[in-house]
Structures are given as structure tokens and as C-alpha cells.
Amino acid sequence: MATYSLFFSFLALSFSLVLAADPSSIQDFCVADTATQVLVNGLACKDPKLVEANDFFFSGLHFVGNTSNAVGSTVTPVTVSQLPGLNTLGISLGRIDFAPWGINPPHTHPRATEIITVIDGTIEVGFVTSNPENRHINKVLQKGDVFVFPVDLVHYQRNVGYGNAAAIVALSSQNPGVITIANSVFGAVPDIAGDVLVKAFQLDKNLVANLQSKF
Numbered sequence: 001m002a003t004y005s006l007f008f009s010f011l012a013l014s015f016s017l018v019l020a021a022d023p024s025s026i027q028d029f030c031v032a033d034t035a036t037q038v039l040v041n042g043l044a045c046k047d048p049k050l051v052e053a054n055d056f057f058f059s060g061l062h063f064v065g066n067t068s069n070a071v072g073s074t075v076t077p078v079t080v081s082q083l084p085g086l087n088t089l090g091i092s093l094g095r096i097d098f099a100p101w102g103i104n105p106p107h108t109h110p111r112a113t114e115i116i117t118v119i120d121g122t123i124e125v126g127f128v129t130s131n132p133e134n135r136h137i138n139k140v141l142q143k144g145d146v147f148v149f150p151v152d153l154v155h156y157q158r159n160v161g162y163g164n165a166a167a168i169v170a171l172s173s174q175n176p177g178v179i180t181i182a183n184s185v186f187g188a189v190p191d192i193a194g195d196v197l198v199k200a201f202q203l204d205k206n207l208v209a210n211l212q213s214k215f
């Protein structure tokens, strides 16, 4: 009996410790060892004795990204894939460049809250709260302005100025992940059945087929 109650207390404790963020570090650092075959939650650690300054370093956010694409924006990520020293630290960075009227389409980060700082131009930002309210919260930001997108919520940015725009974003995960709504829904591989999307979005089946061909 005592064993059972201990077991259930342990279970309750385990559940109370489930957090929607990267687990905190229990050592100074754990630089990602990209060569290892070991699979863990995150990446295995490189031998600390072999770690060097460049493991904690990335260069390139001074470059303007190429925005010649359908949406007129590009993201230059600095996650654990580009900066191995980020492994287990629960943080990452990125730069977003926008052509005039370019957008960063509606998307979510399954593992991170995002905070954006405009470094050039004028950018409209917005996010939408969960069901049933689906409240759209948006604002136009100028250079130097900061805005936060709460974890997991669908959000977007749009350059509403006449020149280029750029922003630096910080995210609360070494590997925030990106779910772009249009790509997930219309670009799933293999396709989500057309009739599912026809009903879900109340669209004509030719329009659904057209959207599926684009993503």
C-alpha cells in the first residue's frame, strides 16, 4: 500500500514537472557533438576538454537575407544547428529580412516563445489566441520596438513600409521548430485528402487542389 502511494506521489510529481520549454542545464555547457550516433532529447555533449571558443560562436547576422521568393522574406536562423554551443541552453536567435510588403507567413513555434526587435523599417506583427476566442492581437512596430509572440500561438509579420525591413528574433528553445500553417495543411506529404480540406476550409475542391499544388 505504502509502495503504491509512493508510486502515485512520484507520478504526480513527474506530471507537475512537465514543462513546455527546454529542460534546464545541469552542467556548465553541453556543446552539441554532431558526430555521435547517440540519440537523446537534444544532442549529445562533445567532450568538454575538446570544446573551443568557436563552438559558442556564429558569424553572419550582418548579412541581409535574400528575399527574392514568393513571400518576400527570409529567415536566417541561429539555432543549435548553426551554433552547437546552444545545446541544452534553451535559447536561440534569428534574423528576418523583408522586401517591401514582404510577409513572414502565419506560423507557430511548437517549443518557443519569440521576442522580436525591429532593427530597420516598419513591421506589422500579430498573433491569434487559441479557440474559442481566436482574438487577433496586432501592432505596427518601428525601428527599436520590441514585441513578444507567446509560445505556440499562430503569428506573422509584414513589412508595411516602403523600403526593406529587418528584425532580430530571440526564441526560448535551442530548437524552436517552425510549423508554417499553409505548408502543414496544403503541403502535407502525402496529401491530406482534398475533401477534408474542402470541408475544413469551406473551399471549392478546385481551389483546394490549386493550393495543394502550390505548397
Ligand SMILES: *[C@@H]1O[C@H](CO)[C@@H](O)[C@H](O)[C@H]1NC(C)=O
Pocket: 066, 067, 068, 069
Ligand atoms: C536570390 O534568390 C533568387 C531565387 O532563389 C536567386 O535567383 C538569386 O540569384 C538570389 N540572389 C542573390 C544575390 O543571391
